[in-house]
Structure formats: structure tokens, C-alpha cells
Amino acid sequence: MTRDQIRATVLRTLGEIAPEADLSTLKSDVSFRDQLDVDSMDLLNFVIALHAALHVDIPEVDYPKLATLDGCVDYLADAGAR
Amino acid sequence: MPILTADMSAGTLIEWRKKPGDALERGDIIALVETDKGLIDIEVFTPGVLERIVVPPGTTVPTGTVLAVIREEAPVGAPAAAPAPPAPAPLAPPPHPGPLPLTGERGAAADAPGRLKISPLARKLAAELGIDPVTVRGTGVGGAIRREDIEQAAAALAAAPEKPRAALDRSARLRQAIGAAMARSKREIPHYYLATTIDMHRAMTWLAEENLKRPVTDRLLYGVLLIKAVALALKEVPELNSVWRGNEPVLRPAVHVGVAISLRGGGLVAPALHDTAGQSIGDLMRCFRDLVLRARSGGLRSSELSDSTITVTSLGEQGVESVFGVIFPPQVAIVGFGKIVERPWAVGGRIVARPLVTATLSADHRVSDGHRGGLFLAAVDRLLQEPALL
Numbered sequence: 001m002t003r004d005q006i007r008a009t010v011l012r013t014l015g016e017i018a019p020e021a022d023l024s025t026l027k028s029d030v031s032f033r034d035q036l037d038v039d040s041m042d043l044l045n046f047v048i049a050l051h052a053a054l055h056v057d058i059p060e061v062d063y064p065k066l067a068t069l070d071g072c073v074d075y076l077a078d079a080g081a082r
Numbered sequence: 083m084p085i086l087t088a089d090m091s092a093g094t095l096i097e098w099r100k101k102p103g104d105a106l107e108r109g110d111i112i113a114l115v116e117t118d119k120g121l122i123d124i125e126v127f128t129p130g131v132l133e134r135i136v137v138p139p140g141t142t143v144p145t146g147t148v149l150a151v152i153r154e155e156a157p158v159g160a161p162a163a164a165p166a167p168p169a170p171a172p173l174a175p176p177p178h179p180g181p182l183p184l185t186g187e188r189g190a191a192a193d194a195p196g197r198l199k200i201s202p203l204a205r206k207l208a209a210e211l212g213i214d215p216v217t218v219r220g221t222g223v224g225g226a227i228r229r230e231d232i233e234q235a236a237a238a239l240a241a242a243p244e245k246p247r248a249a250l251d252r253s254a255r256l257r258q259a260i261g262a263a264m265a266r267s268k269r270e271i272p273h274y275y276l277a278t279t280i281d282m283h284r285a286m287t288w289l290a291e292e293n294l295k296r297p298v299t300d301r302l303l304y305g306v307l308l309i310k311a312v313a314l315a316l317k318e319v320p321e322l323n324s325v326w327r328g329n330e331p332v333l334r335p336a337v338h339v340g341v342a343i344s345l346r347g348g349g350l351v352a353p354a355l356h357d358t359a360g361q362s363i364g365d366l367m368r369c370f371r372d373l374v375l376r377a378r379s380g381g382l383r384s385s386e387l388s389d390s391t392i393t394v395t396s397l398g399e400q401g402v403e404s405v406f407g408v409i410f411p412p413q414v415a416i417v418g419f420g421k422i423v424e425r426p427w428a429v430g431g432r433i434v435a436r437p438l439v440t441a442t443l444s445a446d447h448r449v450s451d452g453h454r455g456g457l458f459l460a461a462v463d464r465l466l467q468e469p470a471l472l
Contacts, residue, residue, distance in 0.1 A: 020347075039398045040303050040398070040399055041370075041371065051298045051299075057298070060294070
């Protein structure tokens with residue numbers, strides 16, 4: 001999967017987790033938590049949805065790497081998203 | 083229209099899930115109601131037969147209004163034994179039944195609605211537009227109702243006199259309702275407040291190890307440990323697990339912890355995790371995740387809104403270090419947890435950095451006093467030091 005495809009998947013997943021958010025203004029290098037009203041349950045559901053969509057196993061210790069959009073794309077590309 | 087939460091004053095009947103003549107079991111979902119807390123499935127709490135529907139879909143009525151009449155006696159004849167009269171056209175609105183023969187069970191045949199075939203999007207749109215899905219003819223696969231069908235029905239209804247309720251004032255109405263309920267709580271309940279700091283080192287270490295073993299879908303949040311610890315601590319100070327009835331508190335045998343969940347459009351709801359003390363931590367986490375999901379997308383059940391015996395509130399990891407809640411009547415206590423912060427902490431005469439959480443208790447002085455409340459918070463602390471036993 002290309003980085004653009006991963007990026008699109010991450011954004012789509014975010015849209016499902018925080019339907020009220022305007023993702024067009026999302027800064028890709030600032031953490032989701034600082035931009036969206038999301039809590040730990042939302043982030044857990046986010047990781048579960050990414051796992052299901054991209055077939056990537058994401059251990060809990062790696063959650064901090066998923067804090068920003070850029071971080072997600074880097075991490076998921078390295079982890080072999082498909 | 084049941085009072086589902088202390089701050090509810092009215093609700094809109096969206097859809098009937100049963101029709102006159104249907105036999106009802108305790109726990110069956112009979113109707114879908116929209117409140118300021120979202121769409122709620124209304125459950126039956128006495129078995130019987132649905133005799134008559136009083137409030138048609140699309141109608142907003144105050145709490146206390148009779149929605150339908152349920153006859154409590156069990157029907158004598160087995161359903162559908164006698165040949166039914168020609169079944170009404172499928173998906174037509176149920177005809178007004180008039181007085182029913184005592185044996186009931188009118189045409190309990192092929193047209194039992196069961197769950198309406200409708201896409202979630204169409205259901206949401208129908209609710210927004212004030213359309214009763216039962217009256218809409220589906221054109222999707224197997225007669226499923228699609229978004230286009232709802233839009234068409236809405237266009238057809240556009241000339242009708244009754245307009246759908248505007249959602250614009252939801253926020254103002256919500257604040258007013260919460261204000262009224264909380265003012266009543268503060269007026270009637272003599273609150274007292276306690277706080278203690280709990281070292282979460284063991285709990286967080288155990289959690290990290292446990293989550294390594296769990297697939298992503300089964301991972302635990304620390305919140306579920308806090309909730310379970312509260313439920314178990316109530317076994318030691320059971321009077322905090324009471325509800326106020328009339329002029330006295332009544333001890334509740336089962337612990338149903340209500341968890342305060344913030345809603346996306348503002349406001350909050352505190353549905354119950356049923357039998358919190360009796361569930362394993364894994365089951366409790368699954369229920370918790372499901373409950374938050376449904377609280378935010380619609381689909382809470384009425385029993386979940388009315389069964390809570392105590393509430394746990396947490397303002398989350400972003401927020402503050404402590405929260406003193408206002409008790410939700412008829413409960414007599416609310417437990418608050420702030421965010422976990424790393425702070426210096428003395429262990430065996432040495433200062434170490436530890437993850438700490440401030441646990442608070444707001445409780446009703448008519449039911450307990452600070453001594454008992456203190457024992458309760460101490461029990462929560464002690465239980466969190468043995469996370470594997472939770």
C-alpha cells in the first residue's frame with residue numbers, strides 16, 4: 001500500500017471516530033489529541049480500526065508513534081500495511 | 083414516556099418495534115425514542131400483550147405520558163393456531179386496533195415486523211426528518227429501506243402541517259435540563275466530599291504486561307480497572323450502593339456502575355454497566371467499549387439509563403487532577419477520578435516518580451458519613467494494588 005493510500009485510510013478512520021471534526025484543517029505534524037476532542041476510548045477504537053483495515057499488529061508500546069497523522073503514515077508504512 | 087435520566091423532561095417516539103397483539107417478554111425492545119441523549123431503545127419491563135398504541139411515531143410528549151397499553155395477562159391460545167384473517171399489507175402502518183378480543187393475538191402471522199430492514203444512514207435521516215420508517219416502502223435489497231426512500235417520503239410529507247422539531251435549540255434545552263436536575267440534587271442531597279491519592283504504579287505495570295498478551299481488540303484501558311475496583315469496594319461499604327425511594331434509601335443487591343460519557347454534541351449520559359462486580363475484567367472491558375460506542379452513536383437501552391446504582395466520572399487524561407461530582411438522583415454517591423499524573427511519591431523512605439490518580443467521593447450524608455466514605459476510598463486504593471485480582 002502506498003503512503004497516500006495509508007494516509008487516506010487513516011483519515012477515513014479518524015472521520016469515523018470523530019465524525020464532527022473538520023479533517024481538512026488537520027495539521028499532520030500536531031497530535032490528534034491537541035486538535036480533536038478524542039479520549040482514550042476513541043484512540044483504542046482508532047487503533048482497532050487501523051488494525052482491521054491495514055492488517056498491521058500494533059503493540060501498545062507503539063501507540064505514541066500514532067499520535068500525529070505523519071507519525072501514523074510513517075509507522076504503518078514501516079510496519080507493512082497492506 | 084419513561085424518565086430515562088434525571089434530566090429528561092420529554093422524548094420523541096421515533097418508531098414502534100412491536101404492533102398491537104404482539105406478545106411481549108421482559109426486556110423486549112418495544113419502541114425507539116429520541117431524547118437529548120440520543121436514540122434510546124425502550125424495553126418492556128412486564129410481560130404481556132401490546133393492546134394499543136397511544137402515541138404515534140413522530141410525536142414529542144412529556145415524560146409520564148402513556149405511550150401504549152400493555153395487557154399483563156398471558157394469552158391463552160397459542161399464537162397463530164387459528165387461520166389469521168388476510169394479513170395487512172406489509173410495511174403499512176399498523177391499523178388502529180379498536181377493542182381487542184380477550185384472546186388477543188390478532189393475525190400473529192407472516193407480517194411480524196421483527197427488526198425493520200433499514201440502513202443506519204436511512205434510520206438516522208428518518209429520525210432527523212421525523213419520518214416513521216415503518217410507513218416507508220423500501221426499494222433496496224430484500225425491501226430494505228435506503229436513504230433515497232426516506233428522502234422521497236420526506237418530500238411527500240413536506241406539505242404536511244407538522245414540521246420536524248428543530249434541533250437548533252438542543253444545546254440550550256440540554257443545559258436547562260442538566261441545570262434543573264443538578265439544582266434538584268444540590269437542593270435535596272446533603273453532599274459531603276472526600277479525596278485521596280492512589281499510587282497507580284502496580285495497576286499500570288500489570289496493565290502494560292496484560293495488554294502485551296492481548297490482541298488489539300481485547301486490550302484494556304485503565305478506566306476499566308478503576309470501575310471494577312469501585313464495584314468491588316462497594317461490597318465493603320454497601321450503603322453507598324443504594325437508591326433513594328420516597329423517604330428512605332434502599333440497598334441495591336447488584337452493583338450497576340453508571341459511567342459518565344461525554345456526548346459529541348455536548349452534554350453527558352451515564353449508562354449502567356450491568357453487574358459490574360460480577361463480570362471478569364475482559365468482559366467488563368468489552369461491555370464498556372460497546373456502551374461508549376452506543377452512547378455516542380445511539381442505541382442505548384432504557385434499562386441502561388435507569389438501572390445505575392452509583393456513578394463513576396472521569397474527565398479523562400487531558401483534563402484535571404480531581405473531579406468532585408454532583409450526585410445523580412436517586413443514587414447516593416458518585417466517584418470521581420482525575421487524570422493519572424507522574425509525581426514524586428515516598429516509597430519506603432525514598433522519593434520516587436509514580437503515576438498517581440486522585441480518587442474522590444461525593445456522597446449523601448443522609449445515607450453515610452465521612453468515616454464510611456473514607457473506608458470506601460481506602461478499599462478502592464487497596465484493590466488497585468492487586469490488579470490481577472480485579
